[in-house]
Amino acid sequence: MANDYIIKDIGLADYGRKELDIAETEMPGLMALRAEYGESKPLKGSRIVGSLHMTIQTAVLIETLVALGADVRWASCNIFSTQDHAAAAIAAGGTPVFAIKGQSLVEHWDYLDRSFQFEDGPNLILDDGGDATLYVLLGARVEAGEDALISVPKSEEEEAIFAQIKKRMKESPGWFTKMRDQIKGVSEETTTGVHRLYDLVKQGQLPFPAINVNDSVTKSKFDNKYGCKESLVDGIRRATDTMMAGKVAVVMGYGDVGKGSAASLRGAGARVKVTEVDPICALQAAMDGFEVVLLEDVLETADIFITTTGNKDVIRIEHLRQMKDMAIVGNIGHFDNEIQVAALKNHKWTNIKEQVDMIEMPNGNRLILLSEGRLLNLGNATGHPSFVMSASFTNQVLAQIELWTKGEEYKNEVYILPKHLDEKVARLHLDRIGVKLTQLSPEQAAYIGVTPEGPFKPEHYRY
């Protein structure tokens, strides 16, 4: 179909292509998969619906899937994260894509729906945060008559998804059930999406196998950590140009994203404090040299507040009311419910520029809110650098190959890629940065109970 895309401006395709060419030089894992599988095309026959931030790095992922034989349609998983020149390059290359930076929530679900519209529907999902999976499963439940689900839309977000489900049901009765039954599996990119999948298994509601890409070591211990280490401060700087050295910053959560975020702010010279609920992560933060505090105790003194928890209602309205004038507030976790932004809607908002708002509080203090509480490294900047995304996306491609070629060997559960593939992903990234790997002698390998080729660690090792 001609012009099977919705993007900002196809005229941006040349610019996108130039940046894609540069990104390829920084994504050795994906390029190695193209070299290894470009001829055998293991994804031939697959129809992949992708719901993941439509960035330059994702464009390299999409072109890798296509080079391996897949038919692909794409939507972004966040309303602010699209890079319009990346979307344009993908559209110009002939892959249908539906993503515009700053799209509305209604458009978000409409675009996701469009990305499902292969002639025969998709047979694989590549998800980030679980929206594509949610769309099919929720739709199928509504189709099955579970009306209670649609009677009380709670948030703007829920209203938008249910409206889209009803629209699709009217246009194509039985569609969701058909889609659910023909999907062979999903590979999930992020912590929050993975939580949703394990919940579905617990409820006996996961209808196809899932691969948890997030918990490959070469994903969460790199993208979540070293990625945020680069992209958090990038987002704050592009949004505010504030001087970070000397400022007091509070990072809520000290998981993988929190560790990277705290390191990012420290690297910029901020004095960083951390809040945690988990004693292990709190102890880690303290021993990494961060003061671990209660949010309530630093509201009036801190300058920058960043949520990284994947939890909801972490910064609540009573917290926002106590912050100092011109405090910067942002989130780098997957969803926008970490900060109670909805409770600010009746305050005076002044838009400074795209994804930066100044909000006047009842006591006269002003807050600078980034990306309306949505993940700011992708809303205010361009997400993680290509090199670290190469590791994440190499796992994604391996997961898609696994689901497509061996899907029937998997049960309807959540799996992690085997360690030898995790090590392979890391290995593919060593040359680019001049890493020299020491070779184990057979005697040494036998002594520590491994083979000289690896895997080098038992499953329970935590890195």
Ligand code: NAI
């Ligand atoms: P994680 O589970 O490793 O870390 C979250 C931490 O927050 C945990 O240590 C937990 O104990 C803590 N926490 C939970 N509730 C809390 C509360 N009320 N106050 C303080 N601490 C609290 O998860 P991870 O991998 O760090 O991911 C966090 C979020 O970031 C997820 O939503 C994930 O999907 C998202 N993510 C975002 C990325 C980005 O580029 N913006 C990249 C990767 C993940």
